[in-house]
Amino acid sequence: xxxxxxxxxxxxxxxxxxxxxxxxxxxxxxxxxxxxxxxxxxxxxxxxxxxxxxxxxxxxxxxxxxxxxxxxxxxxxxxxxxxxxxxxxxxxxxxxxxxxxxxxxxxxxxxxxxxxxxxxxxxxxxxxxxxxxxxxxxxxxxxxxxxxxxxxxxxxxxxxxxxxxxxxxxxxxxxxxxxxxxxxxxxxxxxxxxxxxxxxxxxxxxxxxxxxxxxxxxxxxxxxxxxxxxxxxxxxxxxxxxxxxxxxxxxxxxxxxxxxxxxxxxxxxxxxxxxxxxxxxxxxxxxxxxxxxxxxxxxxxxxxxxxxxxxxxxxxxxxxxxxxxxxxxxxxxxxxxxxxxxxxxxxxxxxxxxxxxxxxxxxxxxxxxxxxxxxxxxxx
Amino acid sequence: xxxxxxxxxxxxxxxxxxxxxxxxxxxxxxxxxxxxxxxxxxxxxxxxxxxxxxxxxxxxxxxxxxxxxxxxxxxxxxxxxxxxxxxxxxxxxxxxxxxxxxxxxxxxxxxxxxxxxxxxxxxxxxxxxxxxxxxxxxxxxxxxxxxxxxxxxxxxxxxxxxxxxxxxxxxxxxxxxxxxxxxxxxxxxxxxxxxxxxxxxxxxxxxxxxxxxxxxxxxxxxxxxxxxxxxxxxxxxxxxxxxxxxxxxxxxxxxxxxxxxxxxxxxxxxxxxxxxxxxxxxxxxxxxxxxxxxxxxxxxxxxxxxxxxxxxxxxxxxxxxxxxxxxxxxxxxxxxxxxxxxxxxxxxxxxxxxxxxxxxxxxxxxxxxxxxxxxxxxxxxxxxxxxxxxxxxxxxxxxxxxxxxxxxxxxxxxxxxxxxxxxxxxxxxxxxxxxxxxxxxxxxxxxxxxxxxxxxxxxxxxxxxxxxxxxxxxxxxxxxxxxxxxxxxxxxxxxxxxxxxxxxxxxxxxxxxxxxxxxxxxxxxxxxxxxxxxxxxxxxxxxxxxxxxxxxxxxxxxxxxxxxxxxxxxxxxxxxxxxxxxxxxxxxxxxxxxxxxxxxxxxxxx
Numbered sequence: 001x002x003x004x005x006x007x008x009x010x011x012x013x014x015x016x017x018x019x020x021x022x023x024x025x026x027x028x029x030x031x032x033x034x035x036x037x038x039x040x041x042x043x044x045x046x047x048x049x050x051x052x053x054x055x056x057x058x059x060x061x062x063x064x065x066x067x068x069x070x071x072x073x074x075x076x077x078x079x080x081x082x083x084x085x086x087x088x089x090x091x092x093x094x095x096x097x098x099x100x101x102x103x104x105x106x107x108x109x110x111x112x113x114x115x116x117x118x119x120x121x122x123x124x125x126x127x128x129x130x131x132x133x134x135x136x137x138x139x140x141x142x143x144x145x146x147x148x149x150x151x152x153x154x155x156x157x158x159x160x161x162x163x164x165x166x167x168x169x170x171x172x173x174x175x176x177x178x179x180x181x182x183x184x185x186x187x188x189x190x191x192x193x194x195x196x197x198x199x200x201x202x203x204x205x206x207x208x209x210x211x212x213x214x215x216x217x218x219x220x221x222x223x224x225x226x227x228x229x230x231x232x233x234x235x236x237x238x239x240x241x242x243x244x245x246x247x248x249x250x251x252x253x254x255x256x257x258x259x260x261x262x263x264x265x266x267x268x269x270x271x272x273x274x275x276x277x278x279x280x281x282x283x284x285x286x287x288x289x290x291x292x293x294x295x296x297x298x299x300x301x302x303x304x305x306x307x308x309x310x311x312x313x314x315x316x317x318x319x320x321x322x323x324x325x326x327x328x329x330x331x332x333x334x335x336x337x338x339x340x341x342x343x344x345x346x347x348x349x350x351x352x353x354x355x356x357x358x359x360x361x362x363x364x365x366x367x368x369x370x371x372x373x374x375x376x377x378x379x380x
Numbered sequence: 381x382x383x384x385x386x387x388x389x390x391x392x393x394x395x396x397x398x399x400x401x402x403x404x405x406x407x408x409x410x411x412x413x414x415x416x417x418x419x420x421x422x423x424x425x426x427x428x429x430x431x432x433x434x435x436x437x438x439x440x441x442x443x444x445x446x447x448x449x450x451x452x453x454x455x456x457x458x459x460x461x462x463x464x465x466x467x468x469x470x471x472x473x474x475x476x477x478x479x480x481x482x483x484x485x486x487x488x489x490x491x492x493x494x495x496x497x498x499x500x501x502x503x504x505x506x507x508x509x510x511x512x513x514x515x516x517x518x519x520x521x522x523x524x525x526x527x528x529x530x531x532x533x534x535x536x537x538x539x540x541x542x543x544x545x546x547x548x549x550x551x552x553x554x555x556x557x558x559x560x561x562x563x564x565x566x567x568x569x570x571x572x573x574x575x576x577x578x579x580x581x582x583x584x585x586x587x588x589x590x591x592x593x594x595x596x597x598x599x600x601x602x603x604x605x606x607x608x609x610x611x612x613x614x615x616x617x618x619x620x621x622x623x624x625x626x627x628x629x630x631x632x633x634x635x636x637x638x639x640x641x642x643x644x645x646x647x648x649x650x651x652x653x654x655x656x657x658x659x660x661x662x663x664x665x666x667x668x669x670x671x672x673x674x675x676x677x678x679x680x681x682x683x684x685x686x687x688x689x690x691x692x693x694x695x696x697x698x699x700x701x702x703x704x705x706x707x708x709x710x711x712x713x714x715x716x717x718x719x720x721x722x723x724x725x726x727x728x729x730x731x732x733x734x735x736x737x738x739x740x741x742x743x744x745x746x747x748x749x750x751x752x753x754x755x756x757x758x759x760x761x762x763x764x765x766x767x768x769x770x771x772x773x774x775x776x777x778x779x780x781x782x783x784x785x786x787x788x789x790x791x792x793x794x795x796x797x798x799x800x801x802x803x804x805x806x807x808x809x810x811x812x813x814x815x816x817x818x819x820x821x822x823x824x825x826x827x828x829x830x831x832x833x834x835x836x837x838x839x840x841x842x843x844x845x846x847x848x849x850x851x852x853x854x855x856x857x858x859x860x861x862x863x864x865x866x867x868x869x870x871x872x873x874x875x876x877x878x879x880x881x882x883x884x885x886x887x888x889x890x891x892x893x894x895x896x897x898x899x900x901x902x903x904x905x906x907x908x909x910x911x912x913x914x915x916x917x918x919x920x921x922x923x924x925x926x927x928x929x930x931x932x933x934x935x936x937x938x939x940x941x942x943x944x945x946x947x948x949x950x951x952x953x954x955x956x957x958x959x960x961x962x963x964x965x966x967x968x969x970x971x972x973x974x975x976x977x978x979x980x981x982x983x984x985x986x
Contacts, residue, residue, distance in 0.1 A: 007943055007944060009943065022943075059943075061943050190939040191935070191937065191939040193938075193939060212909070212933075212934055212935050213931075213934060215934075215935050216934030216935040219935060236937060236938075236939060237939045251944075252944045252946065258944055260943065260944065264943075265943060266943055266944045266945045266946070266947070267944075268944065268946070273946060273947060275945070275947070298947070300947070309950075310946065310950065313949065313950065313953065314946070345911075348911065348912060350911065365937065366934060366935050366936070366937055367911060367933050367934065367935065367936045367937065368936070368937050369936040369937055369938060369952075369953065369956060370910075370911055370933060370936045370956075371911070372953055373953050373954075373956040373957045373960065374957075374960075376953055376957075377954075377957065378950040378951070378953060378954040378957075379954055379957065379958070
């Protein structure tokens with residue numbers, strides 16, 4: 001049976017962080033309840049399309065999923081289990097922000113069946129958290145993390161961010177070390193990117209961002225510290241204890257199928273990418289009217305050259321890189337024939353080619369865009 | 381010879397002034413006061429047609445307009461106002477426009493007094509034998525010093541100014557005084573309408589319906605529609621289609637123009653290159669014995685390579701240059717190729733302002749993005765084998781071993797400045813290899829400095845430096861004096877060991893090191909980091925005199941992937957790819973068009 005991942009988008013936040021351009025908005029209790037009902041209905045209807053799949057990863061992302069009550073999250077997960085064939089060892093992740101009084105929530109999440117928790121920390125420095133517009137401090141994180149452990153979460157991921165305005169290599173180093181002492185199973189370390197439409201975008205002229213060299217040092221630092229501590233640097237921004245990679249996120253890089261629910265969610269199914277319009281009102285109305293086909297936007301069949309370029313773009317995000325033999329058998333052409341001679345890049349220390357796998361080195365990964373944008377052509 | 385009644389009621393005059401002293405505004409008021417244009421139809425600075433002229437407050441092309449003046453004594457006069465460009469780049473055009481007149485209004489700003497161009501233009505007018513009529517402008521401003529300005533005009537230029545009109549063109553004060561003075565003080569045109577035709581071309585422009593429209597001042601004789609005319613400098617003959625005068629709204633046919641009159645002719649002429657300013661028009665079958673004196677074909681003084689930022693628009697650039705040349709005989713261009721920039725044109729200009737105007741018009745009117753190389757003057761190189769070559773492109777500079785002597789153009793510059801800034805400006809001239817000639821106090825507060833300066837020091841960034849060191853108060857005028865032997869070297873730049881031809885320029889030996897360092901630094905700041913380190917070297921021949929390094933790129937990666945949004949990643953990579961397409965690939969190094977431009981704009985930062 002084919003495997004499938006489900007992504008449920010929970011588009012609620014206490015407030016928007018300054019860097020975030022993901023679809024979410026503040027909400028009232030009633031709105032949240034109405035949204036949960038709509039998601040359940042959507043889940044029920046969409047299941048008909050994927051009856052020959054079994055679900056092995058479920059991911060509740062946001063927004064802030066934990067703005068829903070434990071009972072609401074439980075109800076959603078029940079709906080998933082009711083309508084979809086589930087693998088017994090399915091990875092079921094919920095994202096959460098640090099909150100105070102986390103004890104009860106963590107227990108409820110475990111009871112509901114979530115077995116992986118992803119906490120957005122970003123920094124251990126309250127001044128940096130404030131600058132980011134995060135609605136919590138480090139103490140709240142610690143409380144949440146400990147409550148999660150007590151509740152029995154044995155697979156916890158923590159998000160870090162570097163390149164924060166005012167951040168220094170030293171302050172980031174302290175963040176990394178402080179987090180390492182807690183020994184989470186998985187760590188994501190993202191470089192801040194200022195996106196159009198965010199408060200940071202408007203504030204940009206007044207922000208003192210670390211320069212390219214400082215940001216590169218931070219990226220090097222986190223890679224060194226975490227690999228030294230026994231984490232695998234398995235994807236550009238992701239580190240895991242052996243066996244603890246995010247199975248759901250791996251689907252994205254491996255080109256596996258996933259179905260997204262909720263406004264702004266993305267899907268890749270039967271070779272087609274599509275997304276749900278990022279508009280909660282429109283989403284609720286469409287579900288209400290049973291107009292499920294109108295929910296799918298920008299559908300695009302990925303084939304031919306685009307499929308090949310996408311394969312390279314996604315596989316090369318992984319440190320295991322791509323299998324040259326697999327590339328040839330998929331696309332009927334060798335990598336070299338399509339993208340040219342990579343020997344200079346190997347000699348330059350950007351790529352390795354061992355055991356038939358082409359992969360970025362640590363240094364190469366950090367400048368991978370410059371190389372990928374030479375190879376790939378997504379212009380239409 | 382007694383003037384005909386017709387001629388005695390004509391006055392031909394121009395207005396000369398330093399930039400911003402209110403020439404165009406005064407012209408507007410004269411049009412209004414004579415009801416040539418009603419107030420309702422008046423748009424600001426009607427004579428400056430081009431947007432560029434209105435924006436910059438300068439006149440680029442000469443223009444003429446006919447005013448019908450009903451004087452208080454009951455007589456009717458025809459006043460021909462010839463508006464001249466007000467910049468040193470266009471000095472020759474100014475001198476020809478002045479030749480078409482008997483008098484000139486010299487507009488002086490009552491708050492600023494005499495400036496370099498006031499003087500330069502006043503001397504031009506004196507040389508042309510014109511009656512000069514001072515007009516003191518901007519008397520509405522609180523800081524206006526009318527009496528001081530009158531005294532200054534008398535002291536510095538030596539013409540009476542105690543009774544001259546004092547006006548405010550802006551608010552329309554005392555404008556009738558100006559008209560009365562024009563009729564009273566400027567002589568009526570002489571000339572014999574029975575003699576063979578002799579007319580001066582003082583401007584021409586190309587019109588897609590009429591062909592070239594030639595502005596003329598008839599000195600002797602008569603020209604009529606149907607006449608066969610001859611242009612005396614090149615012997616070309618044409619049949620006159622139309623003859624007329626210029627009113628405020630355009631051309632108005634009148635059948636004939638007689639001695640003393642100003643107007644236009646059209647004759648199905650295809651190129652302004654045939655109707656050079658300063659040339660004499662006569663009749664093919666009744667030729668005047670002598671052409672008017674002083675004709676010369678203007679020669680470009682400054683050259684630069686112009687390339688389309690997007691190489692595929694080379695054809696568009698050619699079309700645009702051809703169209704501009706239809707109206708601008710002083711613009712020259714010929715194809716050149718650069719290893720770095722591809723196909724483009726080496727263009728010749730009268731000066732830096734002319735160059736800026738052409739660039740701006742190309743970008744604005746033809747929607748082109750351009751890369752312009754550093755401006756160069758023409759160097760005269762005498763080789764050891766005795767051959768003399770004129771070099772307008774550093775790429776063609778001969779091997780130093782072949783050079784016997786190298787000469788560069790020298791100008792005589794006049795700078796007028798408040799005394800406070802004299803020290804700083806003398807340092808500047810010194811620094812630019814200037815040779816001090818003399819200094820003269822215009823009054824207790826202002827000084828006129830004279831220097832001999834190499835033209836290549838002026839075309840660089842001299843004017844900006846002059847302005848910044850004098851808080852905008854100093855003014856500059858210059859004229860070409862000749863060539864002088866000089867120790868010149870060609871400075872080359874290498875990226876990753878490969879020479880970039882478009883960055884080379886010729887410079888005086890003493891300046892080479894400083895410039896090399898500055899430009900290498902600029903390049904470092906403007907070349908994007910690449911995967912590999914990029915060494916930048918400045919060289920004279922094989923000798924490296926400055927070096928910098930563009931460090932290797934350290935971070936260029938898409939980190940987060942929100943909820944499986946793969947499409948966004950693809951778009952970002954695509955955008956990056958698009959950005960790269962605008963880059964010039966120089967060997968293994970990618971250079972943005974901005975980097976080329978940034979290198980050319982060095983500030984006076986010492």
